[in-house]
Amino acid sequence: MRVEIVKDYGKLSRKAARFVSGLIEMNPQAALGLPTGSTPLGLYEELVDIHEEYDLDFSYVKTFNLDEYIGLSRDHTRSYYNYLQENFIQKVNLKSRNTYFIDGKAPDKKEECNKYEEKILQVGGLDLVILGIGRNGHIGFNEPAEELIAKTHQVELAKETIEANSRFFESKEEVPQGALTMGVGTILNADQILLIANGNSKAAAIERLFSGKISTNFPASLLHTHPAVTVMIDQEAAERI
Numbered sequence: 001m002r003v004e005i006v007k008d009y010g011k012l013s014r015k016a017a018r019f020v021s022g023l024i025e026m027n028p029q030a031a032l033g034l035p036t037g038s039t040p041l042g043l044y045e046e047l048v049d050i051h052e053e054y055d056l057d058f059s060y061v062k063t064f065n066l067d068e069y070i071g072l073s074r075d076h077t078r079s080y081y082n083y084l085q086e087n088f089i090q091k092v093n094l095k096s097r098n099t100y101f102i103d104g105k106a107p108d109k110k111e112e113c114n115k116y117e118e119k120i121l122q123v124g125g126l127d128l129v130i131l132g133i134g135r136n137g138h139i140g141f142n143e144p145a146e147e148l149i150a151k152t153h154q155v156e157l158a159k160e161t162i163e164a165n166s167r168f169f170e171s172k173e174e175v176p177q178g179a180l181t182m183g184v185g186t187i188l189n190a191d192q193i194l195l196i197a198n199g200n201s202k203a204a205a206i207e208r209l210f211s212g213k214i215s216t217n218f219p220a221s222l223l224h225t226h227p228a229v230t231v232m233i234d235q236e237a238a239e240r241i
């Protein structure tokens with residue numbers, strides 16, 4: 001696991017964007033796993049800038065959302081489909097046929113999850129998964145548990161995740177209780193992983209990640225088993241390591 005500590009959120013977003021754009025220049029057909037949340041907003045903005053200023057070409061890039069809330073339709077303002085469309089996909093020249101989403105409203109969730117895994121296999125697997133980290137160590141929506149499920153699956157959200165994500169909704173009651181998420185196995189199958197984190201609210205999680213101990217009760221710790229993980233954090237997130 002390689003760690004890069006930068007001064008602040010702006011630098012983190014720019015450095016992460018250079019990492020991603022470098023990968024796309026080397027492999028214009030790269031398949032990316034993409035996160036949501038506050039952390040990657042700066043990264044998406046920077047990628048849009050690189051696209052506009054330096055013509056970074058996304059027309060052959062494929063994207064896969066890491067996760068989606070159960071029960072939110074695509075046009076719901078808080079769906080991750082909508083998040084990614086608004087913050088990234090519609091602002092660059094990604095082709096809609098190359099952008100893949102898990103449908104949180106699919107009637108048969110198991111079938112939807114299996115289909116998603118198949119699509120990832122069909123494109124030849126993910127070249128890069130970009131991750132944020134939950135304060136409880138979740139990645140995607142893989143919440144701390146005695147056992148984790150390897151492939152894309154349905155999860156119940158942890159109380160602290162509902163709490164943390166309630167800032168995006170009118171009230172805590174409106175936050176969906178469940179989600180569909182790529183599994184840790186799906187994530188670990190990617191060729192490369194880039195985890196980004198900023199701010200002191202993530203310092204404890206980053207401290208635990210760098211303790212080096214691996215536990216399903218702290219899902220991000222499984223990243224230690226992957227040979228090509230880069231962790232980019234700002235000074236505030238790094239203050240306990």
Ligand SMILES: N[C@@H]1[C@@H](O)[C@H](O)[C@@H](COP(=O)(O)O)O[C@@H]1O
Binds near residue numbers: 035135
């Ligand atoms: N499912 C997402 C994760 O993919 C994200 O990394 C995490 C942290 O979010 P934030 O960046 O807003 O702190 O929580 C969300 O619930």
